[in-house]
Every structure is written in structure tokens, then in C-alpha cells.
Amino acid sequence: MVFVGSDGQLTVPTAVKIVIAGGFGTGKTTMVGSVSEIPPLKTEELLTEAGVHVDDLAGIEGKDTTTVALDFGRITINTKVVLYLFGTPGQNRFWFMWDELATGAIGAVVLVDTRRLDSSFPSIDFFEHRGIPFVVAVNCFDGAQLYTVDEVRHALDLDEAIPVVLCDARDRESSKTVLVGLIEHSMNRLAAV
Amino acid sequence: MTAREDWWYDEAAGPLVRPYAMVRGRTRPNAPDLHLVTQVRVSAFASDQTSLTVEHREIMALCTRPLSVAEVAAYLDVPLIVVKILLSDLIERGDVIVQNSSPQIPDRDLLQAVLDGVRGI
Numbered sequence: 001m002v003f004v005g006s007d008g009q010l011t012v013p014t015a016v017k018i019v020i021a022g023g024f025g026t027g028k029t030t031m032v033g034s035v036s037e038i039p040p041l042k043t044e045e046l047l048t049e050a051g052v053h054v055d056d057l058a059g060i061e062g063k064d065t066t067t068v069a070l071d072f073g074r075i076t077i078n079t080k081v082v083l084y085l086f087g088t089p090g091q092n093r094f095w096f097m098w099d100e101l102a103t104g105a106i107g108a109v110v111l112v113d114t115r116r117l118d119s120s121f122p123s124i125d126f127f128e129h130r131g132i133p134f135v136v137a138v139n140c141f142d143g144a145q146l147y148t149v150d151e152v153r154h155a156l157d158l159d160e161a162i163p164v165v166l167c168d169a170r171d172r173e174s175s176k177t178v179l180v181g182l183i184e185h186s187m188n189r190l191a192a193v
Numbered sequence: 194m195t196a197r198e199d200w201w202y203d204e205a206a207g208p209l210v211r212p213y214a215m216v217r218g219r220t221r222p223n224a225p226d227l228h229l230v231t232q233v234r235v236s237a238f239a240s241d242q243t244s245l246t247v248e249h250r251e252i253m254a255l256c257t258r259p260l261s262v263a264e265v266a267a268y269l270d271v272p273l274i275v276v277k278i279l280l281s282d283l284i285e286r287g288d289v290i291v292q293n294s295s296p297q298i299p300d301r302d303l304l305q306a307v308l309d310g311v312r313g314i
Contacts, residue, residue, distance in 0.1 A: 010236065012232040012233070012234050012290060012291065013232055013292070014232075014303065015231065015232050015261055015292065016299050016303065016307055017230050035314065037314075041263070041267035041268075043263050043266040043272075043273055044272050044273065045272055045273045045274065046272040067272065070263070074261075074264070075311065075314060077307055077311075078306065081307060082259075082261075083310065083311070084229070084230050084263070100228065100229060104228075104297050106298075106299055176312075176314065180308065183304055183307055183308045184308065186299075186304060187301065
């Protein structure tokens with residue numbers, strides 16, 4: 001791949017991102033890995049005590065700093081555009097990282113495990129309140145499809161405009177379909193403005 | 194008693210060189226607009242590297258192709274804030290160039306390109 005502009009200057013591509021959110025253990029990193037062209041990478045942000053409310057540090061007292069780990073992958077779209085997929089940090093105390101992740105994002109996939117529906121509520125609230133386009137993807141673990149799309153929509157009290165799809169986060173084609181659905185949803189939202 | 198002098202150092206002790214030592218105690222980058230996905234690459238006019246630290250040189254070696262700030266941090270295995278500070282040093286020297294924009298919502302053409310790209314993988 002050559003990154004040289006028409007004037008012969010070195011260029012850098014435009015980067016876009018999609019956030020993969022959801023509760024702990026819903027398959028976020030699995031989905032990132034199934035579509036990423038590189039094995040998921042992990043990066044860490046250091047967090048000093050001053051940055052976190054004291055109550056939120058229950059269980060890790062005595063540490064001066066803690067770290068927030070982010071898993072992410074990449075898909076090179078073409079020589080000018082690269083897409084990054086970021087899994088959200090599992091612990092809800094790291095909301096400040098969600099803001100950086102969500103800023104300028106195409107949108108978000110909220111992964112849902114129907115055995116623990118309530119674990120997806122914070123993610124849905126976050127994207128709803130910030131007006132960030134998102135789709136809900138029900139990760140069907142081991143082929144277990146316990147509920148229909150309509151039942152999930154009702155249980156999560158989702159607006160009709162929010163797409164809900166069933167998926168298998170381990171499967172590349174299935175994860176691709178979820179991403180395509182999100183991008184189309186974002187384009188529709190853009191057209192509606 | 195052990196005669197070994199490194200007995201105190203094990204995995205639980207964490208990294209031997211504390212992250213902020215790499216950046217001489219600095220906690221904020223001079224270049225404010227470095228985000229997770231900001232693209233960086235070595236410029237065509239990279240200067241003499243003899244005064245650079247090992248970490249700076251590692252970044253220069255990595256960024257012969259465009260990479261995001263997050264990728265540089267992951268490959269170097271150092272926290273994001275440390276990489277942002279090291280990168281801002283290299284930007285000031287003119288050794289690396291960055292995508293000159295803060296994150297913004299992609300427009301329709303960009304979304305269409307991403308849609309086509311994802312369909313094609």
C-alpha cells in the first residue's frame with residue numbers, strides 16, 4: 001500500500017471508528033477479533049486517584065494508579081480510510097473513556113446477552129443520551145436463541161427506529177452484517193437530519 | 194538469605210522503568226489534538242535521531258507506515274498518555290506528521306466508503 005498524495009507528499013489516512021459496547025462477557029472482544037485484520041490489540045490508559053471518585057475504587061484501595069484496558073482492532077477500508085473497532089472497558093466506572101471513544105464515532109454496536117439483559121442498560125442509556133447512532137445485537141451464545149427480536153426490543157424498551165439483530169460474535173460474516181447494519185443506520189440518521 | 198541482588202524484582206513489582214520516567218515526569222503532551230485514532234507517520238523530513246531516546250526511535254521505526262496513536266501505544270506496550278507525550282516531542286521536531294483534524298462525525302461520502310469497505314472484507 002502506498003500513502004503518497006498526488007503532489008508526491010506523504011499522506012496519512014482518515015481514521016473512523018465504531019464502538020463495540022455491552023456488559024461484561026457479552027462478546028465485545030470476540031466481535032472485534034472476528035472482523036479485525038489484525039489480532040485485537042490492547043492499550044492501557046493510566047488513571048490516577050484524582051481522576052476517580054473514591055467510592056469507585058472499592059476493592060483496589062492502596063493503588064496509586066489503576067489502568068483502563070481497551071481492546072481494539074482495525075479494518076483498512078482503502079488507502080485513504082481506516083476503520084477502528086473499539087471494545088468499551090468492561091467496568092462502568094470508566095465512563096470518561098466512553099466519552100473519548102464515542103466522540104466522532106460512526107456509531108455503536110451494543111452487544112446483548114439475553115441471560116443478562118440488564119447488563120446492557122448502561123450502554124443503551126449512554127448512547128441514547130448522547131444521540132449517538134447505535135444498533136442492538138443479540139449475541140446468540142452456542143446457538144441459544146431464547147427470545148425473538150421483538151421480545152428483546154420490548155424488554156429493553158427500545159424505540160422502533162433502533163435496529164435489533166441476532167448475531168454470533170464469533171462468526172465473521174455475522175459480525176460483518178451487524179457492522180453493515182450500523183453504518184446503514186448511521187447513514188439513514190444523517191439523511192433524516 | 195539469597196545472594197541474588199535482583200530478588201526484590203518480580204512480576205508483581207510492575208515495570209522496572211516507571212512509565213513517567215520515560216517522559217521525564219511530564220503528564221501532559223504539548224500537542225493537544227492526539228486522539229485514540231489520530232494517524233501518525235514518519236515525515237519525509239525526519240531529522241537526525243541521535244538525540245532521541247529508545248522509545249522515540251521505536252516510534253519512528255513503527256510509523257514508517259501510518260498508524261493510530263492507540264496502535265503505537267499497544268505495540269510499544271506503554272500507556273496512551275506516555276505515547277501521546279513522546280509523539281508530541283516528535284511532532285515538535287518535525288519527525289512525524291499527524292492527521293490534522295479532531296474527531297468529527299463522518300459525512301455521507303465517508304460513510305459510503307466505509308460501508309463498501311466493510312462489505313468487501
